[in-house]
Amino acid sequence: MFSQTVEYALRAVVFLADRAPAACTTDQISTATKVPKPYLSKVLQGLARGGVVQTQRGVGGGVTLVKTPAELTILEVVNAVEPLQRIRTCPLGLASHGVKLCPLHHRMDQALASVERAFQETTLAEILAEPTTSVPLCDGRHVPIEAQG
Amino acid sequence: MFSQTVEYALRAVVFLADRAPAACTTDQISTATKVPKPYLSKVLQGLARGGVVQTQRGVGGGVTLVKTPAELTILEVVNAVEPLQRIRTCPLGLASHGVKLCPLHHRMDQALASVERAFQETTLAEILAEPTTSVPLCDGRHVPIEAQG
DNA sequence: GCAAAACTGGATGTCAAAGTCCAGTTTTGA
DNA sequence: TCAAAACTGGACTTTGACATCCAGTTTTGC
Secondary structure, eight states: OOOHHHHHHHHHHHHHHHHTTSOBOHHHHHHHHTOOHHHHHHHHHHHHHTTSEEEEOSTTOEEEESSOTTTOBHHHHHHHHSOOOOOOSOTTOOGGGTTOOOHHHHHHHHHHHHHHHHHHTOBHHHHHHOOOSSOSSSSOOOOOGGGOO | OOOHHHHHHHHHHHHHHHHTTSOBOHHHHHHHHTOOHHHHHHHHHHHHHTTSEEEEOSTTOEEEESSOTTTOBHHHHHHHHSOOOOOOSOTTOOGGGTTOOOHHHHHHHHHHHHHHHHHHTOBHHHHHHOOOSSOSSSSOOOOOGGGOO
């Protein structure tokens, strides 16, 4: 249902949000999120083009979020790499339908709308803050030195 | 978001529901739904394996729905050709997570759940009955002879 | 200046989904 | 019986997503 690219982009952004506002290298993100490094760099390029992250070359460089985790929604991340396509015109291309969808495609679009809404309503900060019995982020969660036992 | 195969399967089933309980040939369905005939036959084979339709060879044969339109949901059609995959385990394969999903994948799965719910709640009969200003089915809607002007 | 750290962008490889083709089987009706 | 109507199943082609590789560019610190 969701492409690998979207899954990878979200993992990377969650990791970056956890480390924000520090810059992280592609290597660090790749290791923590288990995304193949060469492909991750492509995904990050997409996120950069979409205005979600900034990159900085050279020693000490890396990737950082443009917005704070509290301002960034899942939807923005998804739309940066692979825009969520709502159904706006009849896929059969029937001129007679114009802008109005037939009942089938209307229902399908409602399902897409519910996904869009769920993604729109969730910020990265909320994901990091969510209480859970397991480790909050899928591995690689940053724990400040002073907080470690 | 939804594959071509799912889109094609739904178009075919909506058409069959409209003609139910009559049998339709692959040719008729292909023409009305604008799905390439060779590929449509593959999709229909999937629907047959999934128990959504029955096929009958030979002169006068064709494809029919196994259930009535009122009993058949969109979800059943989708699951027959391409099961909707909920996220049940951590995609990173972390043993430490067990059955509990991290917040990111929990949110993604909630989005999938909302799609599943929307599809579960809609029957083919509801799609055919839905009032709309445009033609109810995307072209090829059956109008009984006695009702034509 | 130079070497190491990092990202960039183009070329390439791999694989599954989408789509096509066709010879074969079943069924009906004349 | 036989031809036409229909579906079946396997082989093949095409396309795009996923993934890799590498030479090139930018930046920093010594």
